[in-house]
Amino acid sequence: MRTFGVLTLAALAVAARAAAQTPAPAAPAAPAKADTTKLTIGLGLVTTSGNTSVTTFNFGNGFAYIAHPWVFSEAATMIYGSTHDTVNNDQYHLLLRVDYTIHDGLSAYLYGGFDRDRFAGVVSRYQEAGGFSWKAVATPVDLLTLEAGVAENQQQNVGGGPSESFVAARAAVTYKRMLNKTAFAQEALEVLPDLQHSQNLRINSETDLVAPLSTAISLKVGYVIRFDNLPPAGFKKTDRILTTGIQIAL
DSSP states (O other), X not given: OHHHXXXXXXXXXXXXXXXXXXXOOOOOOOOOOOOEEEEEEEEEEEEEOSSOOEEEEEEEEEEEEEETTEEEEEEEEEEEEEETTEEEEEEEEEEEEEEEEEETTEEEEEEEEEEEEGGGTEEEEEEEEEXXXXXXXXXXXXXXXXXXXXXXXXXXXXXOOOOEEEEEEEEEEEEEEESSSSOEEEEEEEEEEBSSOTTOEEEEEEEEEEEESSSSEEEEEXXXXXXXXXXXXXXXXXXXXXXXXXXXXX
């Protein structure tokens, strides 16, 4: 029995030593984040007849495909207005953008944009930009995003003439505040100073208030300010646009 006990203790000691030298099994890898697709569509319409005939129509959409660490997004807006069959507002905006997450909260971005606003003197403006984006504050209630980069611009003005081309710096800040689980207010400010001509400065501001009417439909009020310190000859520096309508999330 003594010999059996000694052998048993020896076997347990060897087993314990082997167990100590055997690496622990690796923890299961975290599941990959699922791809996400988001689509919103906004519509607004005002029409009158009788003593006056006025039609104003606005349309907007936003699309994002998120495949971590990539985000591919698109945004478009259109505002059309006419009075007695005479067009008095004709604006179009298109943006295609790609973001790549470098680290939590920090991303690099590239985008291409197109603008047309003949009533502000712009037949076409193309913009190609790149830079970095940082989520300085990201909580369930508040989201503050800062962006910095450079943008190449090509612009054709009303009245013909050669196309203008210039490089501008780009600084932008976006703040979103959740008012409850679904309603929110958002402010986006973008500053674009020409790197060669300091007087050529553009500032864009957009304020949005979104309140849900159902799980998929919301009421949206937007107020846009566009400032151009050197507008085309004969045009004002500032445009202000107030839009209302419904927004559908799909």
